[in-house]
Amino acid sequence: MSLHPVFQSVTDRIRKRSAASRRAYLDGIARMRDEGPLRGRLSCANLAHGFAACGPTDKARLRGEPTANIGIVTAYNDMLSAHQPYESYPEFIRETARALGHTAQVAGGVPAMCDGVTQGRAGMELSLFSRDVIAQSTAIALSHDMFDSSVYLGICDKIVPGLLIGALAYGHLPAIFIPGGPMTPGIPNKTKAEVRERYAAGEASREELLEVEAQSYHSAGTCTFYGTANSNQTMLEAMGVQLPSAAFINPGTPLREAFTREAVARAVQISALGNDYRPLGELIDERAIVNAVAMLMATGGSTNHTIHWVAVARSAGIILTWDDMDQLSQIVPLLARVYPNGEADVNRYHAAGGNAYVFRELLEAGLMHGDIPTVVEGGMARYAEEPKLEGDRIRYEPGPRASADDAVLRPVSAPFEAQGGLRLLRGNLGRSLIKLSAVKPEFRTIEAPAVVVDTPQALNRLHAARALPQDFVAVVRYQGPRANGMPELHSLAPLLGMLQNQGRRVALVTDGRLSGASGKIPAAIHMTPEAARGGPLAYLREGDIIRLDGEAGTLEALVDADEWQRREAAADTAPAPTDYGRNLFGYNRANVSPADQGALSISCGPATTEGADWDYDAEYDLGADEAALASPHESKDN
Template sequence: MSLHPVLASVTDRLIARSGSTRRRYLDGVRAAEDARADRAQRGSLSCTNLAHACAAMTDTVKGRLTGPTGPNLGIVTAYNDMLSAHQPLETYPALLKAAAERLGATAQVAGGVPAMCDGVTQGYEGMELSLFSRDVIAMGTAIALSHQMFDAALYLGVCDKIVPGLLIGALSFGHLPAVFVPAGPMTSGIANDEKAKVRQLYAEGKVGRDALLASEMASYHGPGTCTFYGTANSNQMLMELLGLHLPGSAFVNPGTPLRQALTEHAAAVAVEIAAGAPRYTPIARVIDERAIVNAVVGLMATGGSTNHTLHLVAIARAAGIALTWDDFHDLSAVVPLLMRAYPNGKADVNHVQAAGGIGFVMRELIDGGLLHEDVNTILGTGLRAHAKEACLSNSGVDWRESPAVSGDASVLRPLSEPFSADGGLRLLTGPLGRAVIKVSAVKPEHRTVEAPAIVFDDQNDLLAAFKRGELEQDFIAVIRFQGPRINGMPELHKLTPPLAVLQDRGFRVALVTDGRMSGASGKVPAAIHLSPEASVGGPLAKVRTGDLLRLDAEAGTLEILIPADEWQARSAAVPDLQRSAFGVGRELFGGMRQLATSAETGAMTFAHPLWADADAAAG
């Protein structure tokens, strides 16, 4: 099957748009490769430096680290045991070290990075650190690898900001090969639609906190990733599409023999592609423009998280690639939706795995000309080799063809019979700026809303108004001063239940915000990531309660319907700069808030030299 013309067009313009920055990035990678001179980085260290790095190792490992042969793998881990998704990572370093040593190599834990959970901080002050934690993780990854002891790296992480942060950090060491090692989802708990129903009942005051807590505990109940298809599991899908995972490893449950076999085999692949090995494959050769386009296609085909309209842009920029929201919009228009998982359906990712898994989706897209098959991956055999299903064999792990037919047509469908003809992600433009909206779970009759604005500067003010019964009407909720420069761009997921309640009562409601909604955004239309943000002169700061707004997801427009002269003469509201300045560690992130770029450029807090000229020109 030939490549779809829109896919080819988007890729060509991405290559052209990225020309100078991609060249500078690859020049830096080549300089790092030349500095190695085909020898392990540690071979250039002085005796004193190398002794420090070996001091705690066994005599066997010391011999290998100080000898001329055998790669040394750096392990960067996001382990903690508060978060279910990362708790299984506790045992991974020992497994990886043992697997490497069996192959005559070595492995060391290079460093740890923080892993915070949006599910824990949702609606509280800590959420204002969440997005910036991605960049802290990227910097932590760079610090871990800065010892120049490593020939390849293994990255252990799962959730929302952790995998993007690890990948951004890995790309700053573009000359090092990289293998990402997942932990897998927890087993299924209560049905997702039942969980959503209890949340709405609680929002209406019809059940108490005891019923809500019992429901949530039955859903989030054991080790592994949360099973709904939000940002964490979208991350795992993306690592499959990017060829940085072992095939079929994203949704294998922790604590199973197959999960252990996959983890051990990850070390073997890292040894095979390490610097100095015949199949040396640095991550800079894996993440190119074609790979980034594949990632966006995977996001659309699976109904993945809107958070990746930030993260994929930031990841691409870390590799010198200028991905834009226009690229997302154009690809979404031609990539059919092949997967339905909560919040876009009733199934969870365990059902997705049982029905055929990500390999099924990949094969359908490749056969339909909707993925670049001829990309570099950690296997070195093109992307089709990753459209497989992992299984146990006598030697540990093996791969077989993904099922030819979906095991459940309510969860996975072939390209010939998609759930919808497009990926459900749209770009909205108009006098208020540029925003994105995900309509995968929004019924067609709810995709256009024209109603008066009710303006809030804090999500808790909307929740309080709902509890007071003041929102029983058609309206568009405007939540402003929620962008990266003002408070770190927290998710506003707690708004979903009350807005869903009002929509179910027959009111026409929508949300417009310069903040984030969630990887789990659902059935209420939400124009999110509005850029420029209100706190830096964005037009949203001029909107007042009572202004007539029109959100049209089908036409791709976001309008304010007031006389032009009145709009031009209106002054902007002034944000409260102290609201998010102190408490829960927020005072430590003031510098990051000042440096943050717009949502459309990835909300990055790095003064990245690759982009200094372009960002300065864009203001």
């Protein structure tokens, strides 16, 4: 199937824009690769340190003839439900590698914080920067020159992007990501949301709310809604760096164990000492990045990835922009309804056909690159297959050609919506993003006065004082990366959702993040430039009329131009972050890049800035693509 012309043109533009930085990146990993397995180049003292704690069998292999040594980078802790299953993985991986005649060592651990615990708390101001700490920690773990291949134990939010960025710094090493799987279903997500809104209205007790939350988040595994953690899994598979259909197998099952066993065997085979060398830095090219974005749009995934995948791409020398994402979203249809974009959880999504079904639909519609190399032989076609357990091994067979539940999954020929779940908003307030897939069409446009606050707590206080207008746009500013680390503002969702349920028209505009679990109200998020950089949000005043049109992709303050020019920026009234560890991240806040450049507080990718401020609209005449955008699927076979 030939590619959709817009899909191909976006890929080509990314390739052209990234030519210099991608070349510099590939040259760098080629130099590392050409030095060969570096363990053999260590001095005797270096090498002895590296295997000192190993048992006799592993020690003999590490000091003798070259055998593959797999570096394990783990984000295990037993406070995160998603990461608790990883406790036993290192020993299982070591045993599996040993049985194959090779070795494995835990190279290092990385931090893993839970946004579900830190929502609305001071710790959330460390959340975004934890991604960069994880990337640095991964690089430190791999710095010992002991490894020929690598596997990554991480699932959630900032953890997978951080692991990816760190792994790409060692792009000459093959890499496979090993998920732990989602928890089994709890109470319906709709029920949980309803109790949250009743609590916000003072109609439910804390005990009732805690009970419903405990029934929802009830066991080991990822949270079952389709937030950032589970979006990570589908995007990893779309790039071909995780085994096909590995994402949503529950923890503690024979099939989950078989996937881990197979990942270890494959990590050996694709090492430089195996027979099928596949370094990560060569696998993740512009086609893989575009595949990941297409999967994000088709499944209505997390808005957080509009930041994270820009950063991941730059780590591989690839310059991805919000304009690219916006254009892809306009041609990739929404094929899945999973909470918060629907009522189903990821278990029901997987049972309906899951990733294998979506991949086949996108590949056949020309909305995914099928020719990319992956960690398995056969390319992306393998990701449209379904795993079956045969003894203790995995056997693949053709994936489903029809959805088992059309309330959850639909084909390209009859999607939930013709466009994906994301839209770029432009206007005199800057550039921001909105997740349309979670918002009903009748709520996607609003014109109302601004209620301007600098913290989410201030909005809650106004509500408690009954001081909010009937209809309004909540502007929560000074929440960007430079201001306070860009915390998620998901704690506002129950309040604003409750007000919308009352028949009021409400929306959110912010330079902060919302969440992978963003809800049903229109929310213009990641506003760039942020208020702390002198962005337009700093000039808004209480009562200014704001018009947000999600369908048209516009966001405007309807303020007289002369009046706007006379205004001075409002001061940030937030207290200095000197507690709860926030003071340790002052350097990150001062040096972080804007949200649309990945909100990076570390050096990332090759040492070149060419293309960093690419002017997408000025460089290309998009007129040739506008007809295809107007009718997204008619030209897919051209």
